[in-house]
Amino acid sequence: MKLKISNLSFSYGSERILDRFSLSVREGEFVSIIGPSGSGKSTLFYLIGGLFEPDEGDIYLDGRRINGQRGHIGYMPQQPSLLPWRTVEGNIRLGMELSGSTQMQDIRELLAKAKLEGLERKYPSQLSGGMQQRVAFLRTLVGDHSLLCLDEPFAALDALTRTEMQYWLQERLQEFHYTVLLVTHSIEEALLLSDRIIVVGQKPMQIKKEFSLPFHEIPWKQKRNTSQFMELRHEIEQILAVEGM
Amino acid sequence: MINWLQRFWITPVVLILGVLVWELAVAFFHIEAWILPSPSAIVLELSQSLEHLQEHVLTTLRIALMGMAMGVTIGVCFASMFHLLPPVKKAFYPLILLSQNIPMIALAPLLVVWFGFGDFPKLLVVAIICFFPVTISTLDGLAQTDSMLLTYFRMSGASRWQQFIKCEWPSALPSFFSGFKLSATYSVMGAVIAEWLGAEKGLGKMMIIASKSYATERLFVAILLVVGLSLGLFLLITILEKGLLRKYEGRVNETQNL
Numbered sequence: 075m076k077l078k079i080s081n082l083s084f085s086y087g088s089e090r091i092l093d094r095f096s097l098s099v100r101e102g103e104f105v106s107i108i109g110p111s112g113s114g115k116s117t118l119f120y121l122i123g124g125l126f127e128p129d130e131g132d133i134y135l136d137g138r139r140i141n142g143q144r145g146h147i148g149y150m151p152q153q154p155s156l157l158p159w160r161t162v163e164g165n166i167r168l169g170m171e172l173s174g175s176t177q178m179q180d181i182r183e184l185l186a187k188a189k190l191e192g193l194e195r196k197y198p199s200q201l202s203g204g205m206q207q208r209v210a211f212l213r214t215l216v217g218d219h220s221l222l223c224l225d226e227p228f229a230a231l232d233a234l235t236r237t238e239m240q241y242w243l244q245e246r247l248q249e250f251h252y253t254v255l256l257v258t259h260s261i262e263e264a265l266l267l268s269d270r271i272i273v274v275g276q277k278p279m280q281i282k283k284e285f286s287l288p289f290h291e292i293p294w295k296q297k298r299n300t301s302q303f304m305e306l307r308h309e310i311e312q313i314l315a316v317e318g319m
Numbered sequence: 320m321i322n323w324l325q326r327f328w329i330t331p332v333v334l335i336l337g338v339l340v341w342e343l344a345v346a347f348f349h350i351e352a353w354i355l356p357s358p359s360a361i362v363l364e365l366s367q368s369l370e371h372l373q374e375h376v377l378t379t380l381r382i383a384l385m386g387m388a389m390g391v392t393i394g395v396c397f398a399s400m401f402h403l404l405p406p407v408k409k410a411f412y413p414l415i416l417l418s419q420n421i422p423m424i425a426l427a428p429l430l431v432v433w434f435g436f437g438d439f440p441k442l443l444v445v446a447i448i449c450f451f452p453v454t455i456s457t458l459d460g461l462a463q464t465d466s467m468l469l470t471y472f473r474m475s476g477a478s479r480w481q482q483f484i485k486c487e488w489p490s491a492l493p494s495f496f497s498g499f500k501l502s503a504t505y506s507v508m509g510a511v512i513a514e515w516l517g518a519e520k521g522l523g524k525m526m527i528i529a530s531k532s533y534a535t536e537r538l539f540v541a542i543l544l545v546v547g548l549s550l551g552l553f554l555l556i557t558i559l560e561k562g563l564l565r566k567y568e569g570r571v572n573e574t575q576n577l
Contacts (some may be wrong), residue, residue: 123474145476155471159489159566168485172475197566217475 075134076101076253077122077221082131083278084114084121091117093278094131099221099253106256106264109274109282110314115257118279119223122255123147135221145173148219148252152226154206156198156213163194166213173217181216188212188246204235208242215250224256228263240266241294261310265303266294273313282313356536364536365543376544378521379510382438383548386445386513387506391499393446394453398491401454402461403483419451423512431516441513448509452501460494461487493567496560503552507545 077099084092091114099105107115120126122133124144133140140146148169156165163181170179185191190208198206207227214222227243228236240263247254258264264271271285285306289297297303338358344350345357352360365372397415401408423444430440464487472482514523522541529537 120474124476125470125473144473147474149471149474151467151471151474153467155465155467157468157486157489159492169475171485172472172477172481223474 075099076103076136077255078132078134079118079122080132080134082118082121082133083129084117084126085129086117090278092121092128093280095279095281096131097272097281099255102251102253104247104254104256104267104269106258106268106271107274108258108261108264108271108310108314109279110276111259113274113276114279115274116225119149119225119255119257122223123149146219146221148214148217148222150210150214150222150224150227152229154198154203154210156206156210158198160197161194162190162196162198162201162209165198165209166216169213169216170218173219175216175218179216184212184216187249189242202235203231204239207231207239211243211246215246215252220253222252222254224254226257226259229259236260236263243267244294261307261314262298264310265289265306266297271306271310273310285310353533353535356539361536361539361543365540368537368540372525372540372544375520375522375525375541376548378518379507379514379523379545380548382441382513382521383445383506383510383552385438386442386509387449387502387552389442390446390449390506391453391502394450394498394502395457395495397450397454398457398461398495399483399488401458402487403479415451415454418447423448423509427512427516436517440516441510441518444513445506445509448505449502452505453495453498456498456501457491457495460491463494464490493560493564496556496564500553500556500560503556504549506552507549511545 075098077097079095079097081094081096082092083090083094095118097105107118109115117126121128122140124140124142124146127142135146157168160168162185166181166184169175182191182194185193188208190205190212193201193205193209198209201209211224211227214224228239231239244267256264256267265287268287269290271287273282273284274280275282287306288302289300292300342358345355356364397411401412426447427440427444430443434440434443468486468490469482472486477485510521511523511526514521515527518524522544526538526541529535529541
């Protein structure tokens with residue numbers, strides 16, 4: 075098991091955010107967590123990232139307990155959070171600097187592979203929102219962490235850019251083999267990208283239902299049009315409607 | 320340049336008109352030169368004493384620059400320390416605020432008693448005046464670092480020092496420069512006050528002698544030079560700021576469709 079979360083509890087003041095929450099993610103798996111806003115999805119990431127210490131329970135990464143320890147995961151927030159005074163190249167290098175990754179990767183080569191050639195000298199302010207998020211994703215990649223936690227990475231983008239980004243991300247993930255945990259509001263996004271979807275309910279966060287997706291063999295462009303896709307979307311919508319999303 | 324003229328033409332026009340009125344008033348009302356010299360008399364005095372003004376200007380400029388360097392360094396150190404060690408801030412921040420309420424004119428003679436008539440007490444006067452705006456503005460800048468950037472840093476396992484050097488300090492740089500510019504304008508004034516206490520040369524010394532001997536046009540020359548020096552330092556730092564913060568401004572000025 076890549077990531078194993080067992081009986082995790084956490085309170086913010088008197089409010090119980092997580093109550094004996096458990097979740098396991100296999101090596102190389104792409105798991106999406108979808109649920110109403112304010113259900114504690116970001117808090118779960120902060121616990122995995124070591125920003126908060128859980129009240130009870132344990133988090134294991136590759137069999138090692140990482141409760142309250144920072145620097146073990148790659149993290150990408152909703153806002154690109156690029157440093158405005160650094161170039162694209164400098165921002166991506168930050169990912170290596172912070173993780174203390176010794177193996178210096180060729181950033182130009184990485185940009186070219188990600189179809190972003192020629193951007194290395196640009197500043198974030200010169201890029202569109204979608205481009206900024208791509209750079210932020212590459213910054214997360216070069217940190218050399220095997221688990222990536224993506225916290226609604228496309229939520230701030232317009233619908234068209236968002237679709238492009240989902241395709242782009244899926245392409246990148248085929249080149250690099252990572253284990254990914256994605257928090258999202260978008261059912262379609264979860265269906266397109268994931269191997270498994272976990273639908274969660276309001277405070278304290280608990281798992282409503284899990285879906286293993288059968289779309290691996292289906293080409294990207296056709297996924298949306300399969301009857302299974304539409305049925306699953308409908309079913310997840312129903313669960314979330316009950317939760318009042 | 321043309322743009323600049325279009326925006327600020329009114330200031331020089333008002334200035335020239337004012338000087339004109341002053342010149343005419345002095346002539347018309349027969350005002351004594353030791354009460355209010357005419358602008359032309361001041362300019363004449365300036366041109367006649369250029370040679371020996373030089374050493375006064377250089378002396379004052381040296382004290383102002385060295386004192387400012389000291390003050391700005393102390394300011395940055397204080398701001399960094401307060402930011403990184405909140406208990407230290409709690410203990411010393413109110414004291415620093417309090418220190419600014421002590422009138423320099425009362426403190427300066429004490430410094431002379433303690434440290435003599437050399438350069439050191441003069442530098443100290445300038446440094447005490449200059450460190451304060453830098454401390455306050457830098458501290459503000461550090462505290463206003465984007466919380467999303469900080470979350471990213473923490474989640475990515477950045478050490479406290481990495482967070483400070485790579486994120487908080489660069490974020491605070493524009494605020495630091497606001498304080499630095501204020502310090503620069505105060506530094507010349509500080510040097511002049513320091514020289515009033517006892518100096519052999521310098522614009523402060525020149526002012527004292529001029530006012531005691533009713534050489535009012537010389538006093539005005541000294542005032543002009545103090546204003547000129549302050550403005551010059553301010554401009555110099557503004558240019559430095561523009562150069563260093565060009566990247567930061569990119570977010571407003573440059574937009575590209577990608």
